Amino acid sequence: MSSDFSDKLLQFEAFFFDGDGVLYKENTILPGAKELLTILEEKKKKIFVLTNNSTKTREEYVEKLRNFGINVNINQILTSAYLTAKYVSETFPRSKIYVIGEQGLKQELERFNLEVLNNWEEKDSEDPFDFELRSVDIVITGMDRKLTYVKLARAMNILKNKQVRFIGTNADVTFPTPFGFIPGGGAMIDILEKLSNRKIDTIIGKPKPLMFNEALKSASVKNNETIMFGDRLETDIVGAKNVGINACFVLGGASSLSDLEKIAKTFYPDIITNSLSDLVHSL
Ligand SMILES: [Mg+2]
Known part of the structure:
Protein backbone atom coordinates (compact mmCIF):
# COMPACT_ATOMS: atom_id res chain seq x y z
CA MET A 1 0.00 0.00 0.00
CA SER A 2 1.29 3.45 -0.81
CA SER A 3 1.79 5.83 2.10
CA ASP A 4 -0.14 8.39 0.03
CA PHE A 5 -3.26 6.39 0.45
CA SER A 6 -2.95 5.88 4.19
CA ASP A 7 -2.69 9.67 4.50
CA LYS A 8 -5.76 9.94 2.36
CA LEU A 9 -7.73 7.23 4.12
CA LEU A 10 -8.88 9.35 7.03
CA GLN A 11 -10.03 12.07 4.66
CA PHE A 12 -13.01 9.98 3.60
CA GLU A 13 -16.30 10.82 5.27
CA ALA A 14 -17.95 7.43 5.02
CA PHE A 15 -16.57 3.90 5.41
CA PHE A 16 -18.59 0.98 4.06
CA PHE A 17 -17.56 -2.50 5.19
CA ASP A 18 -18.50 -5.89 3.87
CA GLY A 19 -19.07 -8.34 6.76
CA ASP A 20 -17.97 -11.91 6.01
CA GLY A 21 -14.29 -12.05 5.16
CA VAL A 22 -13.65 -8.39 6.07
CA LEU A 23 -14.85 -7.79 9.63
CA TYR A 24 -15.35 -11.44 10.62
CA LYS A 25 -15.56 -15.02 9.45
CA GLU A 26 -18.61 -16.63 11.02
CA ASN A 27 -18.13 -16.18 14.78
CA THR A 28 -14.51 -15.07 14.63
CA ILE A 29 -13.68 -11.37 14.40
CA LEU A 30 -10.80 -10.64 12.02
CA PRO A 31 -7.62 -8.85 13.12
CA GLY A 32 -7.84 -5.07 13.06
CA ALA A 33 -11.60 -4.85 12.60
CA LYS A 34 -12.43 -3.58 16.07
CA GLU A 35 -9.38 -1.31 16.15
CA LEU A 36 -10.15 0.31 12.79
CA LEU A 37 -13.82 0.86 13.62
CA THR A 38 -12.87 2.37 16.98
CA ILE A 39 -10.51 4.85 15.28
CA LEU A 40 -13.16 5.76 12.72
CA GLU A 41 -15.78 6.24 15.39
CA GLU A 42 -13.47 8.52 17.37
CA LYS A 43 -12.99 10.58 14.23
CA LYS A 44 -16.79 10.79 13.80
CA LYS A 45 -16.73 8.97 10.48
CA LYS A 46 -19.87 7.38 9.09
CA ILE A 47 -19.67 3.60 9.29
CA PHE A 48 -21.95 1.18 7.44
CA VAL A 49 -21.95 -2.59 7.07
CA LEU A 50 -23.14 -3.80 3.67
CA THR A 51 -23.56 -7.54 3.57
CA ASN A 52 -24.93 -9.86 0.91
CA ASN A 53 -25.48 -12.45 3.63
CA SER A 54 -29.24 -13.01 3.83
CA THR A 55 -29.35 -15.43 6.76
CA LYS A 56 -29.79 -12.92 9.59
CA THR A 57 -32.03 -9.97 10.41
CA ARG A 58 -30.46 -6.55 10.87
CA GLU A 59 -31.09 -6.82 14.63
CA GLU A 60 -29.14 -10.06 14.68
CA TYR A 61 -26.22 -8.27 13.00
CA VAL A 62 -26.30 -5.51 15.62
CA GLU A 63 -26.10 -8.26 18.25
CA LYS A 64 -23.36 -10.19 16.40
CA LEU A 65 -21.21 -7.07 16.11
CA ARG A 66 -21.88 -6.12 19.73
CA ASN A 67 -20.54 -9.53 20.76
CA PHE A 68 -17.32 -8.60 18.93
CA GLY A 69 -17.21 -5.33 20.90
CA ILE A 70 -18.35 -3.26 17.91
CA ASN A 71 -21.28 -0.94 18.60
CA VAL A 72 -23.41 -0.03 15.60
CA ASN A 73 -27.11 0.66 15.37
CA ILE A 74 -29.62 -0.97 13.06
CA ASN A 75 -29.54 1.93 10.59
CA GLN A 76 -25.86 1.26 9.94
CA ILE A 77 -26.59 -2.26 8.70
CA LEU A 78 -27.73 -3.07 5.18
CA THR A 79 -28.29 -6.70 4.24
CA SER A 80 -29.47 -8.35 1.06
CA ALA A 81 -32.41 -9.85 3.02
CA TYR A 82 -33.57 -6.44 4.27
CA LEU A 83 -33.19 -4.80 0.85
CA THR A 84 -34.92 -7.69 -0.90
CA ALA A 85 -37.87 -7.35 1.48
CA LYS A 86 -37.95 -3.57 1.01
CA TYR A 87 -37.72 -3.85 -2.79
CA VAL A 88 -40.39 -6.53 -3.05
CA SER A 89 -42.78 -4.70 -0.70
CA GLU A 90 -42.42 -1.52 -2.76
CA THR A 91 -42.56 -3.19 -6.17
CA PHE A 92 -44.91 -6.12 -5.56
CA PRO A 93 -46.81 -5.26 -2.37
CA ARG A 94 -48.76 -7.96 -0.51
CA SER A 95 -47.09 -10.75 -2.51
CA LYS A 96 -47.17 -14.36 -1.43
CA ILE A 97 -43.65 -15.69 -1.30
CA TYR A 98 -42.00 -19.10 -1.38
CA VAL A 99 -38.57 -18.82 0.24
CA ILE A 100 -35.42 -20.83 -0.27
CA GLY A 101 -33.52 -19.24 2.59
CA GLU A 102 -33.09 -19.01 6.31
CA GLN A 103 -35.14 -17.52 9.17
CA GLY A 104 -33.50 -14.09 8.91
CA LEU A 105 -34.75 -13.67 5.34
CA LYS A 106 -38.24 -14.91 6.21
CA GLN A 107 -38.45 -12.52 9.16
CA GLU A 108 -37.36 -9.50 7.08
CA LEU A 109 -40.00 -10.33 4.45
CA GLU A 110 -42.76 -10.64 7.06
CA ARG A 111 -41.78 -7.31 8.59
CA PHE A 112 -42.57 -5.70 5.25
CA ASN A 113 -46.03 -7.31 5.31
CA LEU A 114 -45.17 -9.94 2.75
CA GLU A 115 -46.69 -13.37 3.22
CA VAL A 116 -44.14 -16.18 3.55
CA LEU A 117 -46.04 -19.31 2.56
CA ASN A 118 -43.44 -21.74 3.85
CA SER A 135 -50.80 -19.47 -4.86
CA VAL A 136 -47.18 -18.27 -5.02
CA ASP A 137 -46.37 -14.89 -6.60
CA ILE A 138 -42.62 -14.83 -6.06
CA VAL A 139 -39.84 -17.32 -5.29
CA ILE A 140 -37.07 -15.63 -3.32
CA THR A 141 -33.72 -17.38 -3.03
CA GLY A 142 -30.97 -16.75 -0.49
CA MET A 143 -28.32 -18.82 1.21
CA ASP A 144 -29.98 -21.79 2.88
CA ARG A 145 -27.90 -24.07 5.09
CA LYS A 146 -30.96 -26.28 5.58
CA LEU A 147 -31.67 -26.68 1.88
CA THR A 148 -33.63 -29.90 1.39
CA TYR A 149 -34.81 -32.01 -1.50
CA VAL A 150 -38.44 -31.11 -0.80
CA LYS A 151 -37.68 -27.37 -0.98
CA LEU A 152 -35.96 -27.78 -4.34
CA ALA A 153 -38.83 -29.88 -5.66
CA ARG A 154 -41.38 -27.28 -4.58
CA ALA A 155 -39.46 -24.29 -5.93
CA MET A 156 -38.82 -26.08 -9.21
CA ASN A 157 -42.51 -26.76 -9.72
CA ILE A 158 -43.59 -23.28 -8.65
CA LEU A 159 -41.17 -21.74 -11.15
CA LYS A 160 -42.73 -23.71 -14.01
CA ASN A 161 -45.37 -21.00 -13.91
CA LYS A 162 -43.75 -18.15 -15.84
CA GLN A 163 -46.06 -15.63 -14.08
CA VAL A 164 -44.16 -16.32 -10.88
CA ARG A 165 -41.24 -13.95 -10.36
CA PHE A 166 -37.84 -15.34 -9.42
CA ILE A 167 -35.74 -13.05 -7.21
CA GLY A 168 -32.37 -13.68 -5.56
CA THR A 169 -30.94 -11.92 -2.54
CA ASN A 170 -27.37 -12.24 -3.86
CA ALA A 171 -25.27 -14.15 -6.34
CA ASP A 172 -22.27 -15.13 -4.18
CA VAL A 173 -21.66 -18.75 -5.13
CA THR A 174 -19.43 -19.43 -2.15
CA PHE A 175 -19.26 -18.26 1.44
CA PRO A 176 -16.04 -17.98 3.47
CA THR A 177 -15.81 -19.62 6.91
CA PRO A 178 -12.75 -19.88 9.17
CA PHE A 179 -12.36 -23.47 7.92
CA GLY A 180 -12.84 -22.95 4.19
CA PHE A 181 -15.67 -22.23 1.76
CA ILE A 182 -19.26 -23.45 1.84
CA PRO A 183 -22.06 -22.96 -0.76
CA GLY A 184 -23.54 -19.44 -0.79
CA GLY A 185 -26.81 -17.91 -2.03
CA GLY A 186 -25.63 -17.86 -5.64
CA ALA A 187 -25.27 -21.63 -5.59
CA MET A 188 -28.97 -21.94 -4.66
CA ILE A 189 -29.83 -19.70 -7.64
CA ASP A 190 -27.68 -21.78 -9.98
CA ILE A 191 -29.38 -25.01 -8.92
CA LEU A 192 -32.87 -23.53 -9.35
CA GLU A 193 -32.05 -21.98 -12.72
CA LYS A 194 -30.97 -25.40 -13.88
CA LEU A 195 -34.00 -27.18 -12.41
CA SER A 196 -36.57 -24.68 -13.70
CA ASN A 197 -34.86 -24.05 -17.02
CA ARG A 198 -35.20 -20.29 -16.60
CA LYS A 199 -33.02 -17.37 -15.57
CA ILE A 200 -33.46 -15.40 -12.39
CA ASP A 201 -35.43 -12.14 -12.93
CA THR A 202 -33.71 -9.92 -10.36
CA ILE A 203 -30.75 -10.07 -8.00
CA ILE A 204 -30.69 -7.48 -5.20
CA GLY A 205 -27.27 -7.62 -3.47
CA LYS A 206 -23.86 -6.32 -4.44
CA PRO A 207 -22.59 -5.69 -7.14
CA LYS A 208 -25.99 -4.19 -8.00
CA PRO A 209 -26.10 -0.45 -7.18
CA LEU A 210 -29.10 -0.66 -4.81
CA MET A 211 -27.24 -1.44 -1.57
CA PHE A 212 -24.50 1.11 -2.25
CA ASN A 213 -27.04 3.80 -3.14
CA GLU A 214 -29.11 3.09 -0.03
CA ALA A 215 -26.01 3.42 2.12
CA LEU A 216 -24.93 6.66 0.42
CA LYS A 217 -28.40 8.08 0.98
CA SER A 218 -28.49 7.02 4.65
CA ALA A 219 -25.01 8.43 5.24
CA SER A 220 -25.82 11.65 3.31
CA VAL A 221 -22.45 11.47 1.58
CA LYS A 222 -21.23 11.59 -1.99
CA ASN A 223 -19.68 8.57 -3.65
CA ASN A 224 -16.24 10.21 -3.86
CA GLU A 225 -16.27 10.85 -0.09
CA THR A 226 -16.76 7.15 0.52
CA ILE A 227 -14.64 4.01 0.58
CA MET A 228 -15.83 0.40 0.51
CA PHE A 229 -13.82 -2.42 2.10
CA GLY A 230 -14.48 -5.80 0.51
CA ASP A 231 -12.97 -9.25 0.14
CA ARG A 232 -14.91 -10.30 -2.96
CA LEU A 233 -13.83 -8.55 -6.14
CA GLU A 234 -16.88 -9.24 -8.30
CA THR A 235 -19.37 -7.96 -5.71
CA ASP A 236 -17.81 -5.52 -3.22
CA ILE A 237 -15.13 -3.99 -5.40
CA VAL A 238 -16.78 -4.02 -8.85
CA GLY A 239 -20.06 -2.83 -7.32
CA ALA A 240 -18.43 0.05 -5.44
CA LYS A 241 -16.31 1.22 -8.37
CA ASN A 242 -19.36 0.97 -10.65
CA VAL A 243 -21.13 3.68 -8.61
CA GLY A 244 -17.99 5.80 -8.16
CA ILE A 245 -17.17 4.72 -4.60
CA ASN A 246 -13.48 4.17 -3.76
CA ALA A 247 -12.57 0.59 -2.97
CA CYS A 248 -10.16 -1.25 -0.71
CA PHE A 249 -9.60 -4.92 -1.52
CA VAL A 250 -8.99 -6.91 1.68
CA LEU A 251 -7.08 -10.14 1.07
CA GLY A 252 -7.61 -13.41 2.93
CA GLY A 253 -11.31 -13.76 2.14
CA ALA A 254 -13.34 -14.70 -0.91
CA SER A 255 -11.01 -13.43 -3.66
CA SER A 256 -7.28 -13.69 -4.05
CA LEU A 257 -4.77 -11.40 -5.73
CA SER A 258 -4.71 -13.57 -8.86
CA ASP A 259 -8.48 -13.04 -9.29
CA LEU A 260 -7.75 -9.42 -10.26
CA GLU A 261 -7.15 -10.53 -13.83
CA LYS A 262 -10.80 -11.68 -14.03
CA ILE A 263 -12.16 -8.16 -13.66
CA ALA A 264 -11.84 -5.16 -15.97
CA LYS A 265 -9.13 -2.64 -15.11
CA THR A 266 -11.74 0.10 -14.69
CA PHE A 267 -12.98 -1.76 -11.61
CA TYR A 268 -9.58 -2.23 -9.99
CA PRO A 269 -9.48 -1.32 -6.29
CA ASP A 270 -7.75 1.91 -5.22
CA ILE A 271 -5.94 0.10 -2.45
CA ILE A 272 -5.12 -3.51 -1.58
CA THR A 273 -4.34 -4.66 1.94
CA ASN A 274 -3.53 -8.00 3.55
CA SER A 275 -5.82 -7.22 6.48
CA LEU A 276 -7.56 -4.40 8.31
CA SER A 277 -4.83 -4.84 10.89
CA ASP A 278 -2.21 -3.73 8.33
CA LEU A 279 -4.30 -0.66 7.56
CA VAL A 280 -4.57 0.24 11.24
CA HIS A 281 -0.78 0.02 11.61
CA SER A 282 -0.27 2.31 8.63
CA LEU A 283 -2.51 5.05 10.04
MG1 LIG B 1 -17.24 -10.91 1.99
Whole structure:
Protein backbone atom coordinates (compact mmCIF):
# COMPACT_ATOMS: atom_id res chain seq x y z
CA MET A 1 0.00 0.00 0.00
CA SER A 2 1.29 3.45 -0.81
CA SER A 3 1.79 5.83 2.10
CA ASP A 4 -0.14 8.39 0.03
CA PHE A 5 -3.26 6.39 0.45
CA SER A 6 -2.95 5.88 4.19
CA ASP A 7 -2.69 9.67 4.50
CA LYS A 8 -5.76 9.94 2.36
CA LEU A 9 -7.73 7.23 4.12
CA LEU A 10 -8.88 9.35 7.03
CA GLN A 11 -10.03 12.07 4.66
CA PHE A 12 -13.01 9.98 3.60
CA GLU A 13 -16.30 10.82 5.27
CA ALA A 14 -17.95 7.43 5.02
CA PHE A 15 -16.57 3.90 5.41
CA PHE A 16 -18.59 0.98 4.06
CA PHE A 17 -17.56 -2.50 5.19
CA ASP A 18 -18.50 -5.89 3.87
CA GLY A 19 -19.07 -8.34 6.76
CA ASP A 20 -17.97 -11.91 6.01
CA GLY A 21 -14.29 -12.05 5.16
CA VAL A 22 -13.65 -8.39 6.07
CA LEU A 23 -14.85 -7.79 9.63
CA TYR A 24 -15.35 -11.44 10.62
CA LYS A 25 -15.56 -15.02 9.45
CA GLU A 26 -18.61 -16.63 11.02
CA ASN A 27 -18.13 -16.18 14.78
CA THR A 28 -14.51 -15.07 14.63
CA ILE A 29 -13.68 -11.37 14.40
CA LEU A 30 -10.80 -10.64 12.02
CA PRO A 31 -7.62 -8.85 13.12
CA GLY A 32 -7.84 -5.07 13.06
CA ALA A 33 -11.60 -4.85 12.60
CA LYS A 34 -12.43 -3.58 16.07
CA GLU A 35 -9.38 -1.31 16.15
CA LEU A 36 -10.15 0.31 12.79
CA LEU A 37 -13.82 0.86 13.62
CA THR A 38 -12.87 2.37 16.98
CA ILE A 39 -10.51 4.85 15.28
CA LEU A 40 -13.16 5.76 12.72
CA GLU A 41 -15.78 6.24 15.39
CA GLU A 42 -13.47 8.52 17.37
CA LYS A 43 -12.99 10.58 14.23
CA LYS A 44 -16.79 10.79 13.80
CA LYS A 45 -16.73 8.97 10.48
CA LYS A 46 -19.87 7.38 9.09
CA ILE A 47 -19.67 3.60 9.29
CA PHE A 48 -21.95 1.18 7.44
CA VAL A 49 -21.95 -2.59 7.07
CA LEU A 50 -23.14 -3.80 3.67
CA THR A 51 -23.56 -7.54 3.57
CA ASN A 52 -24.93 -9.86 0.91
CA ASN A 53 -25.48 -12.45 3.63
CA SER A 54 -29.24 -13.01 3.83
CA THR A 55 -29.35 -15.43 6.76
CA LYS A 56 -29.79 -12.92 9.59
CA THR A 57 -32.03 -9.97 10.41
CA ARG A 58 -30.46 -6.55 10.87
CA GLU A 59 -31.09 -6.82 14.63
CA GLU A 60 -29.14 -10.06 14.68
CA TYR A 61 -26.22 -8.27 13.00
CA VAL A 62 -26.30 -5.51 15.62
CA GLU A 63 -26.10 -8.26 18.25
CA LYS A 64 -23.36 -10.19 16.40
CA LEU A 65 -21.21 -7.07 16.11
CA ARG A 66 -21.88 -6.12 19.73
CA ASN A 67 -20.54 -9.53 20.76
CA PHE A 68 -17.32 -8.60 18.93
CA GLY A 69 -17.21 -5.33 20.90
CA ILE A 70 -18.35 -3.26 17.91
CA ASN A 71 -21.28 -0.94 18.60
CA VAL A 72 -23.41 -0.03 15.60
CA ASN A 73 -27.11 0.66 15.37
CA ILE A 74 -29.62 -0.97 13.06
CA ASN A 75 -29.54 1.93 10.59
CA GLN A 76 -25.86 1.26 9.94
CA ILE A 77 -26.59 -2.26 8.70
CA LEU A 78 -27.73 -3.07 5.18
CA THR A 79 -28.29 -6.70 4.24
CA SER A 80 -29.47 -8.35 1.06
CA ALA A 81 -32.41 -9.85 3.02
CA TYR A 82 -33.57 -6.44 4.27
CA LEU A 83 -33.19 -4.80 0.85
CA THR A 84 -34.92 -7.69 -0.90
CA ALA A 85 -37.87 -7.35 1.48
CA LYS A 86 -37.95 -3.57 1.01
CA TYR A 87 -37.72 -3.85 -2.79
CA VAL A 88 -40.39 -6.53 -3.05
CA SER A 89 -42.78 -4.70 -0.70
CA GLU A 90 -42.42 -1.52 -2.76
CA THR A 91 -42.56 -3.19 -6.17
CA PHE A 92 -44.91 -6.12 -5.56
CA PRO A 93 -46.81 -5.26 -2.37
CA ARG A 94 -48.76 -7.96 -0.51
CA SER A 95 -47.09 -10.75 -2.51
CA LYS A 96 -47.17 -14.36 -1.43
CA ILE A 97 -43.65 -15.69 -1.30
CA TYR A 98 -42.00 -19.10 -1.38
CA VAL A 99 -38.57 -18.82 0.24
CA ILE A 100 -35.42 -20.83 -0.27
CA GLY A 101 -33.52 -19.24 2.59
CA GLU A 102 -33.09 -19.01 6.31
CA GLN A 103 -35.14 -17.52 9.17
CA GLY A 104 -33.50 -14.09 8.91
CA LEU A 105 -34.75 -13.67 5.34
CA LYS A 106 -38.24 -14.91 6.21
CA GLN A 107 -38.45 -12.52 9.16
CA GLU A 108 -37.36 -9.50 7.08
CA LEU A 109 -40.00 -10.33 4.45
CA GLU A 110 -42.76 -10.64 7.06
CA ARG A 111 -41.78 -7.31 8.59
CA PHE A 112 -42.57 -5.70 5.25
CA ASN A 113 -46.03 -7.31 5.31
CA LEU A 114 -45.17 -9.94 2.75
CA GLU A 115 -46.69 -13.37 3.22
CA VAL A 116 -44.14 -16.18 3.55
CA LEU A 117 -46.04 -19.31 2.56
CA ASN A 118 -43.44 -21.74 3.85
CA ASN A 119 -42.76 -20.21 7.24
CA TRP A 120 -41.65 -23.43 8.89
CA GLU A 121 -38.59 -25.64 8.60
CA GLU A 122 -39.58 -27.97 5.75
CA LYS A 123 -38.52 -31.57 6.20
CA ASP A 124 -37.82 -34.10 3.49
CA SER A 125 -40.60 -36.26 4.95
CA GLU A 126 -43.09 -33.70 3.55
CA ASP A 127 -44.79 -34.37 0.22
CA PRO A 128 -43.46 -31.78 -2.28
CA PHE A 129 -46.91 -31.54 -3.89
CA ASP A 130 -48.80 -31.20 -0.62
CA PHE A 131 -48.43 -27.44 -0.84
CA GLU A 132 -50.29 -24.52 -2.42
CA LEU A 133 -47.86 -24.32 -5.33
CA ARG A 134 -50.28 -22.24 -7.39
CA SER A 135 -50.80 -19.47 -4.86
CA VAL A 136 -47.18 -18.27 -5.02
CA ASP A 137 -46.37 -14.89 -6.60
CA ILE A 138 -42.62 -14.83 -6.06
CA VAL A 139 -39.84 -17.32 -5.29
CA ILE A 140 -37.07 -15.63 -3.32
CA THR A 141 -33.72 -17.38 -3.03
CA GLY A 142 -30.97 -16.75 -0.49
CA MET A 143 -28.32 -18.82 1.21
CA ASP A 144 -29.98 -21.79 2.88
CA ARG A 145 -27.90 -24.07 5.09
CA LYS A 146 -30.96 -26.28 5.58
CA LEU A 147 -31.67 -26.68 1.88
CA THR A 148 -33.63 -29.90 1.39
CA TYR A 149 -34.81 -32.01 -1.50
CA VAL A 150 -38.44 -31.11 -0.80
CA LYS A 151 -37.68 -27.37 -0.98
CA LEU A 152 -35.96 -27.78 -4.34
CA ALA A 153 -38.83 -29.88 -5.66
CA ARG A 154 -41.38 -27.28 -4.58
CA ALA A 155 -39.46 -24.29 -5.93
CA MET A 156 -38.82 -26.08 -9.21
CA ASN A 157 -42.51 -26.76 -9.72
CA ILE A 158 -43.59 -23.28 -8.65
CA LEU A 159 -41.17 -21.74 -11.15
CA LYS A 160 -42.73 -23.71 -14.01
CA ASN A 161 -45.37 -21.00 -13.91
CA LYS A 162 -43.75 -18.15 -15.84
CA GLN A 163 -46.06 -15.63 -14.08
CA VAL A 164 -44.16 -16.32 -10.88
CA ARG A 165 -41.24 -13.95 -10.36
CA PHE A 166 -37.84 -15.34 -9.42
CA ILE A 167 -35.74 -13.05 -7.21
CA GLY A 168 -32.37 -13.68 -5.56
CA THR A 169 -30.94 -11.92 -2.54
CA ASN A 170 -27.37 -12.24 -3.86
CA ALA A 171 -25.27 -14.15 -6.34
CA ASP A 172 -22.27 -15.13 -4.18
CA VAL A 173 -21.66 -18.75 -5.13
CA THR A 174 -19.43 -19.43 -2.15
CA PHE A 175 -19.26 -18.26 1.44
CA PRO A 176 -16.04 -17.98 3.47
CA THR A 177 -15.81 -19.62 6.91
CA PRO A 178 -12.75 -19.88 9.17
CA PHE A 179 -12.36 -23.47 7.92
CA GLY A 180 -12.84 -22.95 4.19
CA PHE A 181 -15.67 -22.23 1.76
CA ILE A 182 -19.26 -23.45 1.84
CA PRO A 183 -22.06 -22.96 -0.76
CA GLY A 184 -23.54 -19.44 -0.79
CA GLY A 185 -26.81 -17.91 -2.03
CA GLY A 186 -25.63 -17.86 -5.64
CA ALA A 187 -25.27 -21.63 -5.59
CA MET A 188 -28.97 -21.94 -4.66
CA ILE A 189 -29.83 -19.70 -7.64
CA ASP A 190 -27.68 -21.78 -9.98
CA ILE A 191 -29.38 -25.01 -8.92
CA LEU A 192 -32.87 -23.53 -9.35
CA GLU A 193 -32.05 -21.98 -12.72
CA LYS A 194 -30.97 -25.40 -13.88
CA LEU A 195 -34.00 -27.18 -12.41
CA SER A 196 -36.57 -24.68 -13.70
CA ASN A 197 -34.86 -24.05 -17.02
CA ARG A 198 -35.20 -20.29 -16.60
CA LYS A 199 -33.02 -17.37 -15.57
CA ILE A 200 -33.46 -15.40 -12.39
CA ASP A 201 -35.43 -12.14 -12.93
CA THR A 202 -33.71 -9.92 -10.36
CA ILE A 203 -30.75 -10.07 -8.00
CA ILE A 204 -30.69 -7.48 -5.20
CA GLY A 205 -27.27 -7.62 -3.47
CA LYS A 206 -23.86 -6.32 -4.44
CA PRO A 207 -22.59 -5.69 -7.14
CA LYS A 208 -25.99 -4.19 -8.00
CA PRO A 209 -26.10 -0.45 -7.18
CA LEU A 210 -29.10 -0.66 -4.81
CA MET A 211 -27.24 -1.44 -1.57
CA PHE A 212 -24.50 1.11 -2.25
CA ASN A 213 -27.04 3.80 -3.14
CA GLU A 214 -29.11 3.09 -0.03
CA ALA A 215 -26.01 3.42 2.12
CA LEU A 216 -24.93 6.66 0.42
CA LYS A 217 -28.40 8.08 0.98
CA SER A 218 -28.49 7.02 4.65
CA ALA A 219 -25.01 8.43 5.24
CA SER A 220 -25.82 11.65 3.31
CA VAL A 221 -22.45 11.47 1.58
CA LYS A 222 -21.23 11.59 -1.99
CA ASN A 223 -19.68 8.57 -3.65
CA ASN A 224 -16.24 10.21 -3.86
CA GLU A 225 -16.27 10.85 -0.09
CA THR A 226 -16.76 7.15 0.52
CA ILE A 227 -14.64 4.01 0.58
CA MET A 228 -15.83 0.40 0.51
CA PHE A 229 -13.82 -2.42 2.10
CA GLY A 230 -14.48 -5.80 0.51
CA ASP A 231 -12.97 -9.25 0.14
CA ARG A 232 -14.91 -10.30 -2.96
CA LEU A 233 -13.83 -8.55 -6.14
CA GLU A 234 -16.88 -9.24 -8.30
CA THR A 235 -19.37 -7.96 -5.71
CA ASP A 236 -17.81 -5.52 -3.22
CA ILE A 237 -15.13 -3.99 -5.40
CA VAL A 238 -16.78 -4.02 -8.85
CA GLY A 239 -20.06 -2.83 -7.32
CA ALA A 240 -18.43 0.05 -5.44
CA LYS A 241 -16.31 1.22 -8.37
CA ASN A 242 -19.36 0.97 -10.65
CA VAL A 243 -21.13 3.68 -8.61
CA GLY A 244 -17.99 5.80 -8.16
CA ILE A 245 -17.17 4.72 -4.60
CA ASN A 246 -13.48 4.17 -3.76
CA ALA A 247 -12.57 0.59 -2.97
CA CYS A 248 -10.16 -1.25 -0.71
CA PHE A 249 -9.60 -4.92 -1.52
CA VAL A 250 -8.99 -6.91 1.68
CA LEU A 251 -7.08 -10.14 1.07
CA GLY A 252 -7.61 -13.41 2.93
CA GLY A 253 -11.31 -13.76 2.14
CA ALA A 254 -13.34 -14.70 -0.91
CA SER A 255 -11.01 -13.43 -3.66
CA SER A 256 -7.28 -13.69 -4.05
CA LEU A 257 -4.77 -11.40 -5.73
CA SER A 258 -4.71 -13.57 -8.86
CA ASP A 259 -8.48 -13.04 -9.29
CA LEU A 260 -7.75 -9.42 -10.26
CA GLU A 261 -7.15 -10.53 -13.83
CA LYS A 262 -10.80 -11.68 -14.03
CA ILE A 263 -12.16 -8.16 -13.66
CA ALA A 264 -11.84 -5.16 -15.97
CA LYS A 265 -9.13 -2.64 -15.11
CA THR A 266 -11.74 0.10 -14.69
CA PHE A 267 -12.98 -1.76 -11.61
CA TYR A 268 -9.58 -2.23 -9.99
CA PRO A 269 -9.48 -1.32 -6.29
CA ASP A 270 -7.75 1.91 -5.22
CA ILE A 271 -5.94 0.10 -2.45
CA ILE A 272 -5.12 -3.51 -1.58
CA THR A 273 -4.34 -4.66 1.94
CA ASN A 274 -3.53 -8.00 3.55
CA SER A 275 -5.82 -7.22 6.48
CA LEU A 276 -7.56 -4.40 8.31
CA SER A 277 -4.83 -4.84 10.89
CA ASP A 278 -2.21 -3.73 8.33
CA LEU A 279 -4.30 -0.66 7.56
CA VAL A 280 -4.57 0.24 11.24
CA HIS A 281 -0.78 0.02 11.61
CA SER A 282 -0.27 2.31 8.63
CA LEU A 283 -2.51 5.05 10.04
MG1 LIG B 1 -17.24 -10.91 1.99
